[in-house]
Amino acid sequence: MIDSDLKGQRIILGIDPGSRIFGWGVLSCTPREVTYIAMGVLDLRKESDIFVKIRRIYMQVTDLIDTYHPDELAVEAPFYGKNIQSMLVLGRAQGAAISAAVNRDLPVFEYAPRKVKLSITGRGAASKEQVASILTNMLRIEVVPGSYDATDALAVAFCHSSGGVIVSKKKESRSDWSSFVKQNPSRIK
Secondary structure (H helix, E strand, C coil), rough: CCCCCCCCCEEEEECCCCCCCCEEEEEEECCCCCEEEEEEEECCCCCHHHHHHHHHHHHHHHHHHHHHHHCEEEECCCCCCCHHHHHHHHHHHHHHHHHHHHHHHCCEEEECCHHHHHHHHCCCCCCCCHHHHHHHHHHCCCCCCCCCHHHHHEEEEHHHHHCCCCCCCCCCCCCCCHHHHCHHHCCCC
């Protein structure tokens, strides 16, 4: 018989791909709660050879899969800014992580950076600091790595755990006076 606390449990590995700093985060999810397991970074700044970086990313993700036994991998999509070359390098880092997951028959889900931020803060243009602050408060994380790449990866996992649904509540729009009265009976005298 399956323990009722484990019924519906999923382990999600979140990845914030980077060719300089590669972030990762792991969450446990049940239908009732999301629990922090671990997060960290792979620092690749001292390595100049892109192919060695790709190998290290692949090996790191493989090790994370072997350690935490995730059910799914959630990865942040490369963001196209002004430099197309940067996006291509990030795509290689993302591809190495995805290859490791696919090699272990792990389903892969991809989320745009804006959607990840929106699911955590309610704002798609939120800063890394805002995402980290809200996420660490929600998950009651006391010790945070010195890099926002780890909390960004955890945010990707959290976004996936909620199905990309916005967690923060926005004020309902009031299109007319009767809607306002219904929603605010104590303010009308």
